[in-house]
Amino acid sequence: MRIYCTDMEGTEKELVATEEWSVMEIIREGGIPILAQCGGSCACATCHIYVDPAWKSKIPEPTEEEIGMLDGAFEVTQDSRLACQIIFNKNLDGMKIKLGPGSI
Amino acid sequence: MTGNMEQSPISTDAIIIGAGPVGLFAVFELGLNDVKCHLVDILDRPGGQCAELYPEKPIYDIPAVPVCTGAELTERLLEQITPFHPHFHFGQMAERLEKTPEGKWRLTTDSGTILEAPVVVIAAGGGSFVPKKPPIKGIDAYEGKSVFYSVRKMEEFRDRKLVIAGGGDSALDWVINLQPIAKHITLVHRRDEFRAAPDSVMKMRALVAEGAMDLKIANITSVLGEGGMISAVELHDEHKAHHNLACDRLLAFYGLTMKLGPVAHFGINLHENLIPVDTATFETNVATIFAIGDINTYPGKMKLILSGFHEAALMAKKVFAYIHPDRRYRFQYTTSSSDLQQKLGVSEAA
Structure with a gap:
C-alpha cells in the first residue's frame, strides 16, 4: 500500500504505507524530513500536513485536542491535519497529502 | 528582567545544559559521586x-512507575535530587563556551551569567525552546524592531497600535497586560476559540464587548512596512478575503519550537544536529564535554527518557575521575552503602 506525499519544495514522493502506523511515521520512515518534535503525542504542531480533499471523508474527524494543537501551525486550512493523528488503514491506500508550514 | 551585563563567574564542578528529565537525573548520579552542579x-x-x-500527558515507560505525567515525573526527579542542592539558572540560553586560562570551561548565558567548571554536560534534548516564527516572507527584517515574539519591556508597546497574534495563554496574557498602555490592540487568531485559561478568555471577550480592543478571526499572510518598521499586516479570513490592518507593532505567539542553537558552535562534532558520543562514558569528541539524552547519537540509540537515565550514570563515573583525580572510584549501591545513604540524607547516623 502507498501514500503520496508532496514535500515543501513541491516534489511528490511515493511512500510505502503500513497499516496501523500513523501518517507521520510513514512520512518519516519514507525518508521525508518531518520535525514531529513531540514524537507523535499530539503535543506540538510540527507534523502539519494538508490532506487532499478527495480523501478527507475517509479519515475520522480531528479531535478537539488536535484542532487546538493546530493553533501552533501556520497557514492552517480546512484540509490541515496533524500527521501523527491519522492512523493508516487500507481504505487510505493511495491517499495524497502535502507537508504544511512548520513541519520541517 | 536580567540585563546583558556580565556578572562575576560562578565556580562549580559540572555545568549541565538542559534541566529536562535527563539533566535532572544527571544531578543525582553526579551528586552520588560528589560532583556539584549548576x-x-x-x-x-x-x-x-x-x-x-x-x-x-501520561508516560508509561519509566521503570517501576506504571504511569505518571510529564509534570509528575519532573516533580519526582526534583524531589530525588533535593539532597544535592542543584543551582538552577532558568530563562537563559547557554550562548558561549570557551576555555579559561586555567583550563576550565566558561559558559556564558544570554543573560550574562558566567559559570566556570572543569566539566560540561549537554542534556539539551531537541535543543533550545525558542518562539515559532511565522513563515512570512521578509519578516526577518522587522524582527526586534517592530515585530516581536516575546515581551522584554512593556514600555516598547506604550501608545502603539498593536497587533497580537495567537490563541494561547501567552497571546491572551499580553492582550490583557498591554491593553491599558497600548493605543489600540487587535488580537488576530485563526479561529474563534482559544486554548487559554478561561478567565483570560473571559477578560479578553469583555474588552472586545466594551469596544476597548478588536478581535479578528483570520491568518496573517504578510507584513507591510519599510526599514524594519511595520505599517500593516495583511489578513486572510475564512472567506478567503484579504484586507490590511494598520499597526506599528506585531507581537506573535505561536508557541515554541526546538532549535539546536548555540550548542552548534561549541566546537564539538555534530552528526545531523546530534552529538556523537563514546558509549562507555558519553563523552563527546572533546574531553570533559559530555552529551546525554535525546541530543546524543550512537549506534543503536533510542530516544527514550530511560536511555538518558542510563547514560547519566555512566557519564557520572567518568566525570568523577575528572573532578576527583586523587580518589579511587568505588562502585556502590544506594541500598547498602552508608556513604551514599549519608549523601542522600537517609542514613541512620545522619
Whole structure:
C-alpha cells in the first residue's frame, strides 16, 4: 500500500504505507524530513500536513485536542491535519497529502 | 528582567545544559559521586519537553512507575535530587563556551551569567525552546524592531497600535497586560476559540464587548512596512478575503519550537544536529564535554527518557575521575552503602 506525499519544495514522493502506523511515521520512515518534535503525542504542531480533499471523508474527524494543537501551525486550512493523528488503514491506500508550514 | 551585563563567574564542578528529565537525573548520579552542579535552561522552569510539550500527558515507560505525567515525573526527579542542592539558572540560553586560562570551561548565558567548571554536560534534548516564527516572507527584517515574539519591556508597546497574534495563554496574557498602555490592540487568531485559561478568555471577550480592543478571526499572510518598521499586516479570513490592518507593532505567539542553537558552535562534532558520543562514558569528541539524552547519537540509540537515565550514570563515573583525580572510584549501591545513604540524607547516623 502507498501514500503520496508532496514535500515543501513541491516534489511528490511515493511512500510505502503500513497499516496501523500513523501518517507521520510513514512520512518519516519514507525518508521525508518531518520535525514531529513531540514524537507523535499530539503535543506540538510540527507534523502539519494538508490532506487532499478527495480523501478527507475517509479519515475520522480531528479531535478537539488536535484542532487546538493546530493553533501552533501556520497557514492552517480546512484540509490541515496533524500527521501523527491519522492512523493508516487500507481504505487510505493511495491517499495524497502535502507537508504544511512548520513541519520541517 | 536580567540585563546583558556580565556578572562575576560562578565556580562549580559540572555545568549541565538542559534541566529536562535527563539533566535532572544527571544531578543525582553526579551528586552520588560528589560532583556539584549548576543547570542552565532556556525555559523558566524545570522539566524540558515534559514541562513544555506534555505536562499533562501520561508516560508509561519509566521503570517501576506504571504511569505518571510529564509534570509528575519532573516533580519526582526534583524531589530525588533535593539532597544535592542543584543551582538552577532558568530563562537563559547557554550562548558561549570557551576555555579559561586555567583550563576550565566558561559558559556564558544570554543573560550574562558566567559559570566556570572543569566539566560540561549537554542534556539539551531537541535543543533550545525558542518562539515559532511565522513563515512570512521578509519578516526577518522587522524582527526586534517592530515585530516581536516575546515581551522584554512593556514600555516598547506604550501608545502603539498593536497587533497580537495567537490563541494561547501567552497571546491572551499580553492582550490583557498591554491593553491599558497600548493605543489600540487587535488580537488576530485563526479561529474563534482559544486554548487559554478561561478567565483570560473571559477578560479578553469583555474588552472586545466594551469596544476597548478588536478581535479578528483570520491568518496573517504578510507584513507591510519599510526599514524594519511595520505599517500593516495583511489578513486572510475564512472567506478567503484579504484586507490590511494598520499597526506599528506585531507581537506573535505561536508557541515554541526546538532549535539546536548555540550548542552548534561549541566546537564539538555534530552528526545531523546530534552529538556523537563514546558509549562507555558519553563523552563527546572533546574531553570533559559530555552529551546525554535525546541530543546524543550512537549506534543503536533510542530516544527514550530511560536511555538518558542510563547514560547519566555512566557519564557520572567518568566525570568523577575528572573532578576527583586523587580518589579511587568505588562502585556502590544506594541500598547498602552508608556513604551514599549519608549523601542522600537517609542514613541512620545522619
